[in-house]
Amino acid sequence: MLVKSLFIGLLAPGAAAKVWLAGFDFGCGNTEGIYTASGVTVPLLSHGGADGAGQMSHFVNNDGLNVFRLPVCWQYLVGNTLGATLDATNFGIYDQLVQACLSTGAYCVVDIHNYARWNNQIIGQSGGAVTNNQFASVWYQIAAKYAGSSKVIFGVMNEPHDLDITTWATSVQWAVTSIRNAGATSQMVLLPGTSYTSVGGFISDGSASALSAVKNPDGSTTNLIFDVHQYLDSDGSGTSTQCTTNGVSNLSTLATWLRSNGRQAFLTETGGGSTSSCYTDLCAELDWMNYNADVYLGWIGWAAGSFATSYALSETPTYANGVWTDTGIVTNCVAGKF
Template sequence: MAISHLSAILALVASAVAAPTGILPLSERAGNTTGVQFVGTNIAGFDFGCSIQGECNTIKISPPLSNLGGADGPGQMQHFAKDDGWNMFRLPVGWQYLVNNKVGGNLDSGNLQKYDQLVQACLRTGAYCVIDIHNYARWNGQIIGQGGPSNEQFVSLWTQLASKYASNSKMAFGIMNEPHDVPDIDKWADTVQAVVTAIRNAGAKTQMILIPGNDWTSAQAFPTKSGPALLKVKNPDGSTDGLIFDVHKYLDSDNSGTHTECVTDNVSSAFEPLANWLRENNRQAINSETGGGNTASCQKYLCQQIQFLNQNADVFLGYTGWSAGSFNPQTYELSEVPSKNGNNWQDTSLVRACMVKKK
C-alpha cells in the first residue's frame, strides 16, 4: 500500500474517532448533499416566566408534562419523532427554576426531578436532547461575568448538569439562550470558555455544546460581531470537536419572532454570509430557533430558508423550530403545537409545509 494512501486512511480513522457523537467527521463534511443532520422543535414550558432581562418568575412555569397538569410534551415528541422523522428537541428551562432561585446553589432536587421527566421523555424518542438555559446571559437583570453572577456561579450550574447527563451521548448542552446587549464580547467568550471546560471536565467528553454569541444569537450578526471572539473557545485538549455555534433567525419584519407574517428567507442577508464564514474557519452552526406564523408568507419564506440550510449541510448541522410544548395553539403566534384527535396527531400548516422530513 502506498504511503500516501496509508496516511489518508489513518487521517480518516482519526477524524472519525475524534468526531463527537452524532456529528459527521471533518472528512465527510464537504459535498454533503443529504440535507441537515438534525431537525426538530423546542418543547417550551419550563422557561415560561423568564423575561429578556433574565428574570424568571418560577410561579409561571408551565411544565409540558400531562402528569403535572400541563401539555403532553412527551406525546408531542413521540409524534414528531415517529411521524415526522425529527431527531432533535430543545428543552428550554430557567436557571432560577433549576436552583430554586439560589444563584450559584445546588440543583433543586424537586425541580430537577420534574425537568428530568421531560429530558427522559425526549431521550426515549431516540432523539438528541438539548438543555437550554433560557436566561439571556443574565440573572435578574445582571450580566454573567460582567457585573452580575460570577463565571464560577454559572460554571457551578453547568458542572452539575453535565455531571448528571455525561453518560448519555444524545444529550447536548445549550450554554445560554440569546445573550443580548453584552458590553464586552471578549469577556463573554471567557465565560463561555469556562463553561466549556467545566462541561468537558465533568465527564461530558463528546456531547455537542452549543456556543452562543451576542445580539440575540443573530445568525446575521454572528460572523462580524461575536464569531471572531468565540473562535478562541476550545476544549481542554485544544480541539473544537463538538463545539457548535448556536444561531437564531426569524423571518418577520423586525426579526423578533412576534408576527404571523414573514417577509424574508434570510438567505442573502444572514445564512449565506454565515455559511461562507463557517467554511473559512472550518466550523459548524445550528439554527436552534426559527419559525413563523401558520400563514402563506411564512410557508414560502421558511421553506426557502430550510432549503438553503439543507443545501449547505456541510456547515449547518440542523435547525429546531419555535415552538411546541406548552404554548396555546389558539393564541400563540408561532405555535408548532400539534393537535390531537384520539390517537392521531395533526401538525400545524407551517410544520407540514416546511419541516416534515421526506420519507
C-alpha cells in the same frame, strides 16, 4: 425577542430538523433573566401541563424529527438560589422531560434560557454580581448528570444580548471547561454570541471571532458548535405570522465564514406563522440549509410544548381521538424537510 420554550427538529447526516418544547422557560418570561416561579408551565401531563412527551413521540414517529430543544430557567434548576446545587425536586421534574425526549431516540438540547443573566445581572459582568464560577458550577452539575447520554446536547445559554462579547466569550469558556471536566467529553456544546445570537450579526458584532477562542481542555474545538437564531418577519423578532424574507442571504454570509474557518453552526431557532408567506419563505430557508449541511448541522423550529395553538408561531399539534394533527407550518415546511 420572544421567550422560548420547546423546539422540535432533526439531527442527522445532512441538515437536521427540530422543535422547541416550551414551558420550563416561561418562568423567565423576559429578556433580562428575571425569574417568576409561578410562570413555569411544566409541559408534562403528570404535572398538569401539556403533553410534551406525546408531542415529541408524534414528531419523531409521524414527522421524522430527531432533535428537541428543552429550555429551562437557571433559577428553576437551583431553587432560585444563585450558586446552589441542583434542586432535587425541580431538576427531577425537568429531567422527566429530558428522559421522555431521550426515550424517543431523539437528540435532546438542554438549554439554559436566561439571556446571559440572573435577574438582570450579566454573567461575568455587571460588577461581579453573578460570577463565571457560579455559571460554571450549574453546568458542571448538569453535565455530570448527562455525561453518559450521548444524545444530550448542551445549549450554554439562550440569546445573550447587550454585553461585552470578549468578556462573554470568557464566561462561555468557563462553561465549556466545566462541561468537559464533568465527564461530558464528546457531546456537542452550543456556543451563543451576543445580539440575541442572530445569524445576521454573528460576524459583525464580534461573536464569531470571540467565540473562536473557546476551546476544549485539550485545545481542540471538536463538537464546539456556534449557536445562531433567525426569524423571517419584517423586524426579525419572531412576533409576526407574516414572513418577509427567507433569510438565505444572512445564512450564506455566515456559511462562507464557517467554511473559511473550519467551523460549524446550528440554527437553534427559526419559525413562522401558518401563512402563505411563511410557507414560501420558511420552506425556502430550510431547503437551502439542507444543501449546506457541511456547515449547518441543522435547525430547530419555534415552538411547541406549552404554547397554545393560538400562539402566532405555534408548532403545537392538537390531539383528538388518538390522532395528532400538525399546524400548517409544520405540515408544509417542517415535517420531512431533511
